[in-house]
Amino acid sequence: MQYNRLGRTGLQISRLGIGTMTFGLQTEEAVSRSILDKVLDAGINFVDTADVYPIGGSLETVGRTEEIIGRWLPGKRDQVVLATKAVGKVGPQAWDQGASRKHLIDALHASLRRLNTDYVDLYQLHWDDPDTPLDETLEALDSLVRDGKVRYIGVSNFLAYRLALALGRSEVRNLARFISVQPRYSLLFREIERELLPLAAEQDLGVVVYNPLAGGLLSGKHKPGAPTEGTRFTLGSVAWRYQERYWHQRYFETVEALKPLAAEHGVDLVTASIAWVLANPTVSSALIGASRPEQLDQTLAAADLALDPAFKQQLDELTHEYRFGDAQR
Numbered sequence: 242m243q244y245n246r247l248g249r250t251g252l253q254i255s256r257l258g259i260g261t262m263t264f265g266l267q268t269e270e271a272v273s274r275s276i277l278d279k280v281l282d283a284g285i286n287f288v289d290t291a292d293v294y295p296i297g298g299s300l301e302t303v304g305r306t307e308e309i310i311g312r313w314l315p316g317k318r319d320q321v322v323l324a325t326k327a328v329g330k331v332g333p334q335a336w337d338q339g340a341s342r343k344h345l346i347d348a349l350h351a352s353l354r355r356l357n358t359d360y361v362d363l364y365q366l367h368w369d370d371p372d373t374p375l376d377e378t379l380e381a382l383d384s385l386v387r388d389g390k391v392r393y394i395g396v397s398n399f400l401a402y403r404l405a406l407a408l409g410r411s412e413v414r415n416l417a418r419f420i421s422v423q424p425r426y427s428l429l430f431r432e433i434e435r436e437l438l439p440l441a442a443e444q445d446l447g448v449v450v451y452n453p454l455a456g457g458l459l460s461g462k463h464k465p466g467a468p469t470e471g472t473r474f475t476l477g478s479v480a481w482r483y484q485e486r487y488w489h490q491r492y493f494e495t496v497e498a499l500k501p502l503a504a505e506h507g508v509d510l511v512t513a514s515i516a517w518v519l520a521n522p523t524v525s526s527a528l529i530g531a532s533r534p535e536q537l538d539q540t541l542a543a544a545d546l547a548l549d550p551a552f553k554q555q556l557d558e559l560t561h562e563y564r565f566g567d568a569q570r
C-alpha cells in the first residue's frame with residue numbers, strides 16, 4: 242500500500258480508504274468487521290464514516306455504522322485515521338441537522354460516543370448548509386479543533402465557489418482551515434475535473450473521492466431493466482437516488498464499451514476503474530466500498546496497479562463526455 246500526504250498537512254493516509262456506509266443495514270455487523278479487518282491487513286489506514294450512516298436507512302438506524310466501528314476500534318485506534326461527517330438529519334428536531342454551531346457541537350459529541358473514541362482525525366461537513374453563515378460554521382469547527390476533539394476539518398459535496406469562499410473566510414478570521422474535499426468521482430462522473438479539482442490543486446487540498454465504482458455499476462454486473470435485489474440500486478431509502486444517478490442507458494452503453502477495453506489490457510474492470518481514479522495526481526485517496534469481503538479483492542488490487550498510459554488515455558477518451566454532465570441530461 243502506498244501512502245499520500247493529505248493536502249498540505251503532514252498526515253499520511255493510504256491511497257485507498259475504506260468506506261463504511263453499508264455497515265449496519267446492507268451488511269451485518271460480523272461481515273462489516275471482517276471487511277475492516279481485511280483492509281487493515283492490506284495496509285489501509287483511512288476509515289471514512291458519517292453520523293447518518295448506514296445508507297438506505299431512516300432516523301431509526303442513524304448512528305448504527307459508527308457504533309459498529311466503535312465496537313471494532315478498541316486496541317486499533319492508533320492504527321487508524323478516522324474520518325466522520327455531520328450535517329445530515331439525525332433527529333426529530335429542526336436543529337438536528339445542518340452546520341449551525343449548536344448542531345455541529347452536539348453531532349460531534351454523539352459521534353465520539355458511538356465511535357468509542359475521544360477524538361476524530363478528520364471531521365467533514367457532509368454537504369454545504371447554505372442557511373448557516375459560513376463564519377458560524379467555521380468558528381464552531383475551530384473550537385472543536387482547539388478543544389482537541391478534532392484534528393483536521395474538511396468538506397464533502399461542496400461547490401468549488403463555496404469552498405473558495407470558506408477558505409477565504411478562515412484565512413481572514415485566522416480560523417482552522419478546511420484541508421480536504423470529498424467529492425464523487427469516477428469514469429462515469431467527471432464534472433469535478435473542471436472546477437473543484439483545479440481549486441484543490443491550487444490550494445493544496447487533500448482530495449478523497451467517493452463512488453469510484455458508481456455504486457457498483459462499473460463492475461459491469463448490472464443490466465438495464467429492473468435492478469438486482471440486494472444491491473445498492475434496491476437499497477431502502479437510497480435505491481431511488483442511485484437509480485436516478487446511474488441507472489441510465491448511456492451509462493450501460495459506456496460500461497459495455499469499457500469491458501472489452503479492460504479485457505484487452507488484461508485488467509479487471511473494477512480494478513481498472515479504481516486505478517483510473519488514483520491516476521489523477523490531485524486525488525489523495527479513493528474510498529472503496531463493499532457489501533461483502535470478497536468484493537475487496539478487485540478493489541484492493543488497484544492500490545498496486547500503475548495504469549498503462551495508453552490504456553489510461555483510452556479510458557479518458559471513452560468517458561470524456563462525463564466531464565460535462567450526467568448521462569441523464
Ligand SMILES: NC(=O)c1ccc[n+]([C@@H]2O[C@H](COP(=O)([O-])OP(=O)(O)OC[C@H]3O[C@@H](n4cnc5c(N)ncnc54)[C@H](OP(=O)(O)O)[C@@H]3O)[C@@H](O)[C@H]2O)c1
Nearest residue numbers: 260261262451452453454455456457460472473530532536
Ligand atoms: N460524502 C458523501 O456524500 C458520500 C457518498 C457516498 C459514499 N461516500 C463514502 O464513500 C464510500 C464508498 O462509496 P461507494 O460504496 O458508493 O463506492 P463505489 O465503489 O461506487 O460502490 C461500492 C459498491 O459497489 C459494489 N462492488 C464493490 N466491489 C465490487 C466487486 N468487486 N464486484 C461487484 N460489485 C462490487 C458493492 O455494492 P453491491 O454489493 O450493493 O452491488 C459496493 O458496496 C462510502 O462507504 C462512504 O464512506 C461518501
